[in-house]
Amino acid sequence: MDFYPLTITGVVDETARARSFRLSPAAGHAPLFAYKPGQFLTFRIPRGGGHVERCYSLSSAPACDAELKVTVKRVADGFGSNWFNDVPKPGDTVEAAPPSGRFVLRSRERQPVLFAGGSGITPVISLIKQALHETSLAPRLFYANTDVDQIIFRRELDALGARFPGRLECHHHVDAQSGLADAGSVRDFIGGRLDCDFFICGPAPFMALTEDVLSGLGVGDRHVFIERFTMPEDGESDADTEIAAGDSGVESFRATLDGEEHEVPYRAGETLLRCMLSQGLDAVYSCEDAHCGSCMVIRKSGEVAMRKSTVLSKRDKERGYILLCQAVPRSADVWVDCDA
Amino acid sequence: MLGKLESIWRYPVKSMRGEEVDEIFVAFTGLMGDRVYAVSSTAAPKAFPWHTAREQEDYVLYQARFKERDGTLKPDNMEEAMGHPANIHAPFPTDPGAFAVEVQTPDGGVVDIEDPAFLEGLKDKSEGELALHHTQRNIVDCRPVTLFSLQTVDQLSEETGTDIHKLQFRANFYVDWNDGGGFYEDELVGKTVKIGDTVEVMVVERDPRCKFITIHPETAETDPALLRHVTRAHEGFAGVYAAVIKEGPVRKGDALALAD
Numbered sequence: 258m259d260f261y262p263l264t265i266t267g268v269v270d271e272t273a274r275a276r277s278f279r280l281s282p283a284a285g286h287a288p289l290f291a292y293k294p295g296q297f298l299t300f301r302i303p304r305g306g307g308h309v310e311r312c313y314s315l316s317s318a319p320a321c322d323a324e325l326k327v328t329v330k331r332v333a334d335g336f337g338s339n340w341f342n343d344v345p346k347p348g349d350t351v352e353a354a355p356p357s358g359r360f361v362l363r364s365r366e367r368q369p370v371l372f373a374g375g376s377g378i379t380p381v382i383s384l385i386k387q388a389l390h391e392t393s394l395a396p397r398l399f400y401a402n403t404d405v406d407q408i409i410f411r412r413e414l415d416a417l418g419a420r421f422p423g424r425l426e427c428h429h430h431v432d433a434q435s436g437l438a439d440a441g442s443v444r445d446f447i448g449g450r451l452d453c454d455f456f457i458c459g460p461a462p463f464m465a466l467t468e469d470v471l472s473g474l475g476v477g478d479r480h481v482f483i484e485r486f487t488m489p490e491d492g493e494s495d496a497d498t499e500i501a502a503g504d505s506g507v508e509s510f511r512a513t514l515d516g517e518e519h520e521v522p523y524r525a526g527e528t529l530l531r532c533m534l535s536q537g538l539d540a541v542y543s544c545e546d547a548h549c550g551s552c553m554v555i556r557k558s559g560e561v562a563m564r565k566s567t568v569l570s571k572r573d574k575e576r577g578y579i580l581l582c583q584a585v586p587r588s589a590d591v592w593v594d595c596d597a
Numbered sequence: 598m599l600g601k602l603e604s605i606w607r608y609p610v611k612s613m614r615g616e617e618v619d620e621i622f623v624a625f626t627g628l629m630g631d632r633v634y635a636v637s638s639t640a641a642p643k644a645f646p647w648h649t650a651r652e653q654e655d656y657v658l659y660q661a662r663f664k665e666r667d668g669t670l671k672p673d674n675m676e677e678a679m680g681h682p683a684n685i686h687a688p689f690p691t692d693p694g695a696f697a698v699e700v701q702t703p704d705g706g707v708v709d710i711e712d713p714a715f716l717e718g719l720k721d722k723s724e725g726e727l728a729l730h731h732t733q734r735n736i737v738d739c740r741p742v743t744l745f746s747l748q749t750v751d752q753l754s755e756e757t758g759t760d761i762h763k764l765q766f767r768a769n770f771y772v773d774w775n776d777g778g779g780f781y782e783d784e785l786v787g788k789t790v791k792i793g794d795t796v797e798v799m800v801v802e803r804d805p806r807c808k809f810i811t812i813h814p815e816t817a818e819t820d821p822a823l824l825r826h827v828t829r830a831h832e833g834f835a836g837v838y839a840a841v842i843k844e845g846p847v848r849k850g851d852a853l854a855l856a857d
Contacts, residue, residue: 305640307724541825543805543833548645550808551828553821567642568808570652571724578821597821 260301260352261286265345266324271409275330275376276342277316280351282325290325292356294318294387295380295456295484298327299562301352302340307571308352311337312562314379314458314484315356316410318386328409330376357587360384360458360484365392367454367480370447372467374401374438374459375409380484381458382410389421397453399446401430401438401463438463443470451476458484483525510559510591514538523586529561529593530581540595545582552581559591599785599853600774602792603747607769609698610661610710611635611736612649614814615767620848622671622688623796625841626734627741628769630669633696634661634710635736640725645738651808653722655817658703661710668695671846679845688844690733740801740838743768744782749835752779757826764814765823766806766836772853782837789856795845797856803834810835 267279280298282290297314317326329341345351360380362369369388373381378400388394402408408429418425428446430438443466451474457467464483471481507523512533521532530552533540543551547565555577561584569578581593608615611632622629638648650656663669672678672688679688690696698710708715716727735741745768754761763771770792774781785800792798806827811819827835842856 305638305724305726306721309724539829541828543828548642548807549805549824549828549833550651550811550821551824551833553808553824567645568651570654571722572654573819 260299260354261289262350263290263325263353265347265349265351268345268347271328272330272407274342274407275328275409277326277328278341278345278351279317280325280327280353289355290353292319292325293358293361294320294383295360295362296356296358297380298325298356299354300337301354302337304336304340309336310562311341313337313341314358314360314383316379316382318383318390320390321386328376328379330409358484360456360482362387362392362454363482364454365394367452368394368450369396369456370399370450370453371396371456372399372401372443372459372463374463375403375407377457377459377463377484378409379458381456382413384456385414385417385425389417389424395424395426397426397428397446399428399430399438399443401459402432404433405431438466440466440470440473443467444474447471447474453480455481456484457481507586507589507591510586510593512538512540512593512595513557514540514595516596527585528564528582529584529586529591533581540581542582547580547583550580553578554581555579555594555597556584557592557594559589560587561585561591562587598775599790599855600746600772600777601853602847602849602851603771603773605770605847605849606764606767607631608661608767609633609663609696610659610700611647612651612656613659613661613700614657615764616660616662618670618849620670620846622675622844622846623742623792623798623841624688624734624844625741627737627841628735629671629690630663630696631769632736633732633734634698635730636716636719637728637730638723638725639727640723647736648719648723648725648727649809650812650817652724653719654812654819655703656722657812657814658817660701661698662701664697664699665695668692675846693733696731696733739804740840742770742798742839742841743804743836744770744772744798744800744839745836746772746774746777746779746782748774748777748779748781753823753827753835756830757823759820759823761823762814765810765812766804767809768836770847780831780835783834786837789842790839791854791856793845793847793851795843796841796847797843798839799842800837800839802838803832804836804838805833806835 263280266281269277297312299312301308313327316328329338331342332338371381385396388396414427457464509520509522512519543549547567550568556579564583605618606615607628607630636648637646672690675688701707745766750763789799811824
């Protein structure tokens, strides 16, 4: 993955815990950073003598934002989110790889219904802006937050509603007022309008709840689009990928195991290990926490993102080792050798 | 008699090359002078904050040496403490500087571990900020003592078709069983074993293994296949952890026997 410098041209405090960063590539690199609303950038953040990678969704949309913008919410013990909220300032340079991701609008005819929880609004507002500016669609947003103070982009959403009257329905669900969102509140919001495209991004329980409701209503998978923000379960600051965009569009990957080659179906958001195990493959693993190293394998081709890589040394990484239990594919040509 | 102590090893600096000793005092907290220094890293997870050969394989080629080795083998108040009527039984080195250590780096240089140049020399080896820790007790991962048999080394070598070095397992006690075969130590879990005349250890659990066993102690090259084999064939375990029940000295060649 190649990284390029982006200059921070502006910083906006969205809430007490979230900041937006406007970013500008060098003139020669601008074409590399053309993007679709809903995509994300992978940043290379300095740490000690090396760096770690973090992915943050773009909250801007080309139709209405002159510059790239990412919004980062501070996560307790999250190295990347705290670094972004504490360190870079306007005029500084950060390094990022070109946009990626398939959490994008698929239809200009089916109405988009979007479910966002907390910082999951980041790619969702990008989709909303595109829908309003570039199509005649009328997006409906169910936006859950713990408290009113935590609502990111509240003013921007209000402004969009005012600018496009009758086109944007924004339902704020505030846990402090209504309790956690439940199946009933999600179902009530959908209101029987099932002939839509559904987009979901937020904390895992929120996404699982919404997926379950949609499944129960008979909405087919091909009309449900998920951006899975994978957070380190224990908040450890060594996570290589604080937010790993799961919907990479990868359908399968190749694995060499015990001398045999396998084409393994990829399930969005899952690790390579879990996908192999689900196919009955006897992949070696133990802790599933990046600590033991039992699942070290060689990546022969393709790109993967690692949620954590604690046990891997610099030398391991240079030699191509990855951890099956932490790796999610970032390209369609991933091939791992479990025998090396 | 179950077997005998083939060799006794301690590791003055956690994760660096160890040293063999012919005789050592075994405290409740572990072997005297074992892992009394460690380097932590901010890049390491909170639950395991140490900079080790897992992150820097050639760390096993760093040789730590006590400057006054003779004074680190048994506490200078051992006789008095162990004979104390209050049953203190916790001898302790009375000299706070007893464990002064110098480190020979792979390039042959020697540096005092307390010299800032030591950590400076590791700076490029870690992605985190490093800090030195010292205690006269033991900075062990889990239980204070590890035990591994030569028979288990032989079995793993045979099973994998490779020449495995016993120090890949970084045990304190390497044991030669009289009749037990490979992994016989697993059968001792839950039992108390007497070593020599005084020391008793309870074998508490099997030792769950990680990448460290793949690192050759003399070359720092790695062979992930060994860990994969241990995981598949032995549930990820090799060797055992023990807790010290009775303190005292042990010697190379001491007999091991069930205490009961």
